Amino acid sequence: MRILVCKDYNEMSKKAAQMIASQLTLKPDSVLGLATGSTPIGMYKELVSMYEEGLIDFSEVKTFNLDEYFELPKSNEQSYDYFMRENLFNHINIKEENIHIPNGMTDNIEKECKNYDEAIKEAGGVDIQVLGIGHNAHIGFNEPTINFERGTHLVNLKESTIEANARFFDSIDEVPKKAITMGTGSIFKSKKIMLLASGEGKAEAIYNTVYGKVLPEVPASILQFHNDIVLILDKDSASKLDPKDYKLV
Numbered sequence: 001m002r003i004l005v006c007k008d009y010n011e012m013s014k015k016a017a018q019m020i021a022s023q024l025t026l027k028p029d030s031v032l033g034l035a036t037g038s039t040p041i042g043m044y045k046e047l048v049s050m051y052e053e054g055l056i057d058f059s060e061v062k063t064f065n066l067d068e069y070f071e072l073p074k075s076n077e078q079s080y081d082y083f084m085r086e087n088l089f090n091h092i093n094i095k096e097e098n099i100h101i102p103n104g105m106t107d108n109i110e111k112e113c114k115n116y117d118e119a120i121k122e123a124g125g126v127d128i129q130v131l132g133i134g135h136n137a138h139i140g141f142n143e144p145t146i147n148f149e150r151g152t153h154l155v156n157l158k159e160s161t162i163e164a165n166a167r168f169f170d171s172i173d174e175v176p177k178k179a180i181t182m183g184t185g186s187i188f189k190s191k192k193i194m195l196l197a198s199g200e201g202k203a204e205a206i207y208n209t210v211y212g213k214v215l216p217e218v219p220a221s222i223l224q225f226h227n228d229i230v231l232i233l234d235k236d237s238a239s240k241l242d243p244k245d246y247k248l249v
């Protein structure tokens with residue numbers, strides 16, 4: 001596990017965007033695994049700027065998002081589909097057919113999950129997966145539980161996750177209680193993983209991810225076993241780590 005610590009959120013976002021840009025330079029038809037949440041917004045802004053400056057090109061890129069709320073229409077401003085278009089896709093030259101986000105409005109959940117896993121496989125697997133992290137160390141919407149799930153599946157969100165995400169909705173009652181998410185197994189299959197975290201509120205989750213026992217109760221802990229993972233943190237989220245374990249950048 002490589003850990004890079006940046007002085008603040010902006011630097012973290014720049015570093016992350018630079019890594020995606022390098023990936024696209026090396027492999028213009030990369031398959032990107034993308035995340036939502038507040039944390040990657042700065043990275044998406046940087047990527048849009050780089051695209052506008054002609055430094056990167058998304059014409060051959062394919063994307064797969066980690067997750068989507070169940071039974072929330074795409075037109076809802078809080079859907080992850082809406083988020084991705086607002087923050088990235090509407091501003092770059094990605095082809096519509098190359099964008100993949102689980103369909104939260106499906107009436108056949110099993111088929112939707114199976115097709116999503118198949119589509120990732122057909123695309124050749126994810127080259128680089130961007131992750132945020134929940135306060136309880138969830139990745140995607142893989143909540144703490146008793147086993148690591150292999151593929152895309154429907155999950156019941158934890159009360160703490162519903163509360164954390166309520167800030168985006170008018171009231172907590174409007175937050176969906178379920179979501180479709182790639183499994184921990186799908187995430188783990190990515191060739192490279194880049195996890196971003198910012199703020200004191202994530203410090204404990206990061207501590208447990210780096211030093212904790214590898215348990216499904218701490219979903220991100222399994223990343224300790226991945227061969228090519230980098231954590232890009234700001235100083236606050238890294239505050240519980242031993243400085244000998246990271247590089248200041």
Ligand SMILES: N[C@@H]1[C@@H](O)[C@H](O)[C@@H](COP(=O)(O)O)O[C@@H]1O
Nearest residue numbers: 036037038039132133134140141
């Ligand atoms: N499903 C998303 C995760 O992918 C994200 O990592 C997490 C943290 O979000 P934030 O970056 O807003 O703290 O929120 C949601 O639960």
